[in-house]
Amino acid sequence: MNILITAANSASAYRLKNQLSDNNIIMGDYMDLPDFMLKPGKMVRLPDPKSVSYTHEMLTLCLDLGVEALYLLRPQEMELIKQSEILFNEYQIKIVAGVNEI
Known part of the structure; x- marks a missing residue:
């Protein structure tokens, strides 16, 4: 199970x-990340929430990475993805908003 x-x-x-202490954790951000952090493979560049197709881009990324749980830590991300939670649930991707719901 991969976690993003x-x-x-x-x-x-x-x-x-x-x-979470899981070996299958992928970290991601849409804000600037140094290239050296992206190369090892456990860190990915996420779509920008300002994009009109943000939800679909995130769903595609989650499916490509085999993500089963998505932890959203920024309010803007949470708001957009929560609106499409049913879509993510259809693909067995659990949405967790913030760190308080662990």
Whole structure:
């Protein structure tokens, strides 16, 4: 089972990663990430929530990466994805908004 945690450039994302203690965790962010962080494969660049097709881009990325749980740490991401939670559920992708719902 792969887990995708957003807001990879924040301390809360790394705290969550340590709490989950799973080897199949992928960190991602749409904000600037240094290229050296993206090369190892456990960090991905996410679509920008300002994109009109953000939800579909995120769903495609989750399916490509085999994600079964998506932890959304930024309010803008949460708001957009929660509107399409049924779509993600159809593909057995669990949406978890924020770190308080672990």
